[in-house]
Amino acid sequence: MLQNKKISFLGGGAMAEALIRGILKAGLFKPEQVTANDISQERLHYLADRYQIRTSPEGAAVAAEAEILFLTVKPQVINQVLKHVASKVRKETTVISIVAGFTIAALEEALPQVPVVRVMPNTPVAVGEGMSAIALGTFADAGTGEIASAIFSSVGQVVNLPESLLDAVTGLSGSGPGYAFVMIDALADAGVRAGLPRAQALLLSAQTLLGAAKMVIETGEHPGKLRDMVTSPGGTTIAGIHVLEQRGVRAALSDAVIAAANRSRELGKK
Structure with missing residues (x-):
């Protein structure tokens, strides 16, 4: 399911790092399959040195090559990031967003007909004991859900819920x-x-x-x-x-x- 797929992260902060650590430790991906993008060159150098993954300051290029694209940026910049990369995201790319408060409808408006998944994880993903709730978008099929579940199961436990319950998930886990x-x-x-x-x-x-x-x-x-x-x-x-x-x-x-x-x-x- 995940063999040889290219996975990319737009945003290289703490949650992205936790996920990268988890998927590499679980053997879901090899370092050469993973690319991280961030505006901070210092952060990119750190991620490359620590995890031996590929890094790039060019978000559009990273989005263009990704088969699984993580949106791990801050909520205040997500609209700007999507405007920059949307035209480069392929229709067959699975887009997984952990951006708080950014709805599936907003994702699908920016990325028409792209299979999107919205996930609410919590910080213990950093130590492999996270709790993540997954909600599938309109164009996401069972295979898309399996991809998201496999990734987040590598850093904790997973539940599948309708998006309408993600605010409750935020309040609890x-x-x-x-x-x-x-x-x-x-x-x-x-x-x-x-x-x-x-x-x-x-x-x-x-x-x-x-x-x-x-x-x-x-x-x-x-x-x-x-x-x-x-x-x-x-x-x-x-x-x-x-x-x-x-x-x-x-x-x-x-x-x-x-x-x-x-x-x-x-x-x-x-």
Whole structure:
């Protein structure tokens, strides 16, 4: 499916680098199949040296040769980039956009009859534990979806959803790492408060959330059932959970997701 295909990235930032790292590590592509474009020569030199991929400052040329074209630029420049490269993109090229707030309709207006895919990934793709939601455009068939799924599965997990749900995805998994970092930091501070050294408290905090998340995914059990398994009558865990419920942590997380999803909708209208 991906053998010998040329894959290109318009935009060589952190998310592009994470994807490049993931697909190379997974063996989906060889370095010589991958080309990155960016306005920064320094960034291009870094990517070429680090991953042995091809780089070019010429976006139109990169788009012209791509069989799979990633749009990994900032939202504020996507219209300018598309105007520059649109005439060079072939009808058989698969275009995958991770540009926040830029709709499939807008992509298809700029790239008529081209199979486009819109993806909402999150930052843990950088360590191979990302969560990505994929929405297919009008001209994208099952094969196009398989290509996108294979690529993003190399850096985490994938779900296929209608585009109408991507704002909700943004509020939950797109912004979710930020919520998790706050929780890790707060738990580590509490560990220090309880007498632990800072480094050990941070490791205990981060690994605990990582382990809990893996238990949910790998056992398939509802988190409520897993919680009950560690809450002995009159024990330490139920005492701590009682405080969380008293302080409204569950409601605060729910409100955070809804606020982020609403903000994503607002940004998409601009």
